[in-house]
Amino acid sequence: QVLLVESGGGSVQAGGSLRLSCEASGRLFSTYTMGWFRQAPGKEREFVAALSWRVGTRYADSVQGRFVISRINARGPNGKDMVFLQMNKLNPEDTATYYCAADPSGTSVNDRASSYEHWGQGTQVTVTS
Numbered sequence: 001q002v003l004l005v006e007s008g009g010g011s012v013q014a015g016g017s018l019r020l021s022c023e024a025s026g027r028l029f030s031t032y033t034m035g036w037f038r039q040a041p042g043k044e045r046e047f048v049a050a051l052s053w054r055v056g057t058r059y060a061d062s063v064q065g066r067f068v069i070s071r072i073n074a075r076g077p078n079g080k081d082m083v084f085l086q087m088n089k090l091n092p093e094d095t096a097t098y099y100c101a102a103d104p105s106g107t108s109v110n111d112r113a114s115s116y117e118h119w120g121q122g123t124q125v126t127v128t129s
Contacts (some may be wrong), residue, residue: 002026002118004100009123016127017088022100022120024081030073033103034083035116038096038125047111048098049085058109062093090127097122 008020020036035050049059049069057069068086083100101116110116 002102004102004118004120006098006100006120006123009098009125011126011128012090014091014127014129016090017086018090018125020085020087020098020100020123020125022083022085024083024100024102030081031104031106033106033109033116034069034071034081035101035103035110036069036083036085036098037101037113037116038094038098039122040096043096045099045113047113050103050109050111051083052106052109054106055109058111060111063087066090087125090125092127092129095125095127097124 003025005023012018033050033052036048037045038048039045047060049067051057051069066089070084072082099122100120102118103116
């Protein structure tokens with residue numbers, strides 16, 4: 001069973017930083033594409049960033065230069081993969097619930113939510129002005 005658990009959300013003032021974490025367990029994720037999406041109240045879920053060992057990274061224009069996605073691959077059959085989203089220079093428009101997602105194909109850094117098979121429960125990020 002695949003399980004993704006996000007953490008690290010919270011409230012921060014504009015200009016501040018947060019680091020989100022996603023713990024992946026149940027399968028070896030080293031070849032998966034891992035992504036971050038977000039959804040603000042009343043809005044559709046939108047792509048934030050993705051990372052594939054084959055392709056590299058991709059960012060939404062709105063976060064390019066401010067956010068960084070990274071990962072630590074598990075070591076051993078009982079290890080856990082970690083994916084991080086370092087968010088800098090946050091502004092109120094970044095307020096949303098952030099979701100970690102996994103695409104088992106690992107062949108692209110897709111920005112479509114439908115391409116991702118596994119999802120976490122989300123973590124709330126609130127940026128105050």
